[in-house]
Amino acid sequence: MATFIQNSIRDYEDPKRKYEEDVLVLDEVDDVYKLILHNDDIHTFDEVINALIEICNHDLLQAEQCTMLVHYKGKCTVKTGSMDLLKPMHEKLIARSLTSEIV
Secondary structure, eight states, X not given: OHHHHHHHHHHHHXXXXXXXXXXXXXXXXXXXXXXXXXXXXXXXXXXXXXXXXXXXXXXXXXXXXXXXXXXXXXXXXXXXXXHHHHHHHHHHHHHTTOEEEEO
C-alpha cells in the first residue's frame, strides 16, 4: 500500500502527460445597462403592465411581477442591455409619463 501512495505522489509531481490550457480572453466588454422604472401615484397597475408588455416586450407574468416590485419597492430593473437597446424603451416610457432611468 505504501508503494501505491509513493507512486501516486511521484506521478503527481512529475506527470507523464502535459496539459495545455486554453484561456478565453474577452477583447471587448459590452457594457450592460439597466432600465429602471420608478413608482408614481399617477398610473394604474394596468397602465404600467400594458406599457411593459408593449414597450419592453415583457410577457404578462413578467410585467405583473415588475409592476408589483415597482409598487412595493419603489423601483425595479425592467430591462438590461446595451444603451442602443434601452434608450428607445426609456424614451417611450417617458412619453407615457412613466418615470424611468438608465444606469
